[in-house]
Amino acid sequence: MPAYWLFLIVLAIAAVGFVLGRMRALQSAKGDSRALHSLKGYYGWNVALKVLIPALLVLVVWQLAYPLYTNATVAGLIPEASVNDGSSADLVLAEVRRTANGLEAAVASGQIADTQARDTLADPVAMTDSLRSAGQIVTSELTTPILNAAQHYRAMGETGALIRTVVVLLVAFGGLFWGLSDSYKDFRARNTVEQTVKYLLIAAASIAILTTLGIVLSLIGNTIRFFNLYPASEFFGSLTWQPSFGGGSELGIWPLLWGTLYISFVALLVAVPIGLFAAVYLSEYASPKLRAFAKPALEVLAGIPTIVYGLFALLTIGPLLISVFGPDGAGWMTGTRSVMTAGIAMGIMLIPFVSSLSDDIINAVPQAMRDGSYGLGATKSETVKQVVLPAALPGIVGAVLLAASRAIGETMIVVLGAGAAARLSLNPLEAMTTVTTRIVSQLTGDADFASPEALVAFALGMTLFVLTLGLNVFALYIVRTYREQYD
Template identity: 80%
Template sequence: MPVFWLILIVLGIAAAGYIVGRAQAMRSAGGDLRKLHSLPGYYGWNTAIKVMIPAFALLCLWQMTYPVYTGNTVTGMIPETEIAEGSSLDLVLAEVRRTSDGLHAATASGQLAEALASDPDANPAVVTQALRDAGQIVTSDLDATVLNAAQEYRRLDERGALIRAVLVLLVAAGGLAWGVSDSDRDFRARNTVERAVRWLLIAAASIAILTTVGIVLSLIGNTWRFFQLYPASEFFGSLTWAPSFGGGSELGIWPLLWGTLYISLVALIVAVPVGLFAAIYLSEYAGPKMRAWAKPALEILAGIPTIVYGLFALLTVGPILFTAFGPDGAGWMQGGRAVMTAGIAMGIMLIPFVSSLSDDIINAVPQAMRDGSYGLGATKSETIKQVVLPAALPGIVGAILLAASRAIGETMIVVLGAGAAAKLSMNPFEAMTTVTAKIVSQLTGDNDFASPEALVAFALGMTLFVLTLALNVFALFIVRKYREQYE
């Protein structure tokens, strides 16, 4: 049974439990609400919660653990001698899963693969042709090892789906019986429901923390695998980025890191002054009518997809800069793709991040501070410069930090606007690339996932994570320093 239908069935049982639990509570009180400890709805929700929480908890646990079991079982069926040169166990397992899915789809479509999939001695070439006839993508003929492993994987998957459905439905039925048995007039249903809701809110609040921990652990694990294959001294010490999946790669991070910081710096030079001045105008000078349409119009920039900004950089910003600074102009620019091209387009994208947050922070400065400044004879511009902006500085630093983090993590604008050249250069009119762009390129295609050239993407991601974390710590230090001054 598919997970989607299983979830719908559990929700249906929970809805029925709500109705039955509420009715049972009313029956136990003889229809008199005054005899109930809690309102009737609490008894219904108590039953529904006891159906949903155990069932969904078991479903989540199953979805996390059973694939590990099937993967380990199938891995044991593939001897090392069957792994071709230039391949890896991960690639073979991916082929096994793809073949298993193909067998399932071919069976569902009524092709000959149904009979072949149940026959361990089936001819792999015949199976390959059957899968192709069913519309499945098979790049090469299957061998017996992959076919047997795919059949076992499919069998385990089907058996696991059946066991999962039975266990989850049994737990849901048990929760229904438990909740109905508790629906007595003296049962403290409200306390139980509120306690469950509190734990649900705690779990929701913990998702961000757990997600961050999971991201860090996944990065650390794969980064460690990379450094076991490629020396960390060369990764951090080399000034050359020249990956080669045939061997002999030079994977120095500094050209990528330099391109990331350089393009982000150009973007911030564009975004911070424009965004901050726009925020000052909207909060201090603009009237209600002007603010009512100017701020939403400015924030529209934040909703434009980054691929559109990339096309804007490629088709508009790049040609304009090339006309002014190319061979027919200043002679500094050799093509439309350059650091300036991506930086200007990215800076335009970051303007609403800076302006909107800075505007909210400036508006949060107490009016009493402005009135005190005016009372001492200061002009409006002097009040903004010497009172409002210093008081709002912690929030403005946070807005700039958010814009910087957004710039460091941008990919599409860089790919289309800055090119793919990994180099160390001070010329802003040369093509460069960033860490994020190379992460995408190293994980794109059918490359061996266990090779240093693919695993380097995780080392790059880990470096980017540490860099962003350092920026956050530095910004927090600045924020606390100025907050103590004005509180």
């Protein structure tokens, strides 16, 4: 049974338990709800929660743990002779999983008989042809050990699904009977439900931390796998990015990192002056009516999808730049995709980030500081330049750093506006690429997720994560220090 059907069945059992819990509590009070310790709804929720929480917890743990057990078991069935030179056990196991999924899909579509898919004596060459004819991905000719391991993997998946269904339903019905046994008039249902909800809220608050931890562990694990297949010295020491899934790849990060930082720098050159000047005008010079209209209108830019900015860069900014710097102009630009094209579009996208944060920070400067400056005879412009901006500078720097981390992680604008050329160049009118676009490129298509060319995406992601995390931590430190000073 698929997991989503099992989830719906558990929800149905919980709903039935809710109704039965209320009814049983009222029956114990002989129909007089005033004799109940808690409101009758609490008795229903007590049963529903005792059904849902244990059953869904078992389902989640099973979904996470059983694949690990299956992979470990099947990996032990693969003989060392099946791991060829230039390959690894992970690559072979990935081929086993792909074959097992192909067998399952082919059987489900009726293109391969179930008995044929389970036949351990089946000809691997014929099975390879059958799977390819069924439209399944098989990267190489199957061997008998790989085919048998895939059949075992598929059988374990079917057995695991059956056991999962039985265990989850037993836990759900056990929770149902447990909750119903507590549905009597003197049971403190309200206390139990509110305590349970408290723990659920604590768990929900912990999701952000656990998610971050999971992301970091996933990146670290796959990055280590990559460096086991590709030397870290070449990854950080090479100035060439030239992946080839056929072998002979050069996976140096520096061309990508340079493109990322260069495009982000151009974006900040556009966003910081415009955003900062807009914030100063809105906070110090604009009338309340104009501010009430202009600030929301400026922040609308933040709600525009990045793909729209990418199209704007490709269809408007690029042709505009090439009309000035292209063959008919200065002759410095050969195509519409360039660092300038993506940087200008990304800078426009970042304007509301800089302006909104800077505006809030400038408004947080105490009015007494302005009044003191005016009292000494300073004009408004002198007050802004010599009092307000120096006082708000730490917070403005934090806003700029947050915008920089947003620029470094951008993908769609770069894909459409900057091109895909990995190069080290100072010319802003040339096409370049970034870390994020290469991550997308390496993880799309029919790439084997156990190959160095696919795993390099995790090493790139880890590098980008460390870079943006450092910027965010530094920015938050500056902003918090400023707020402690002026709040």
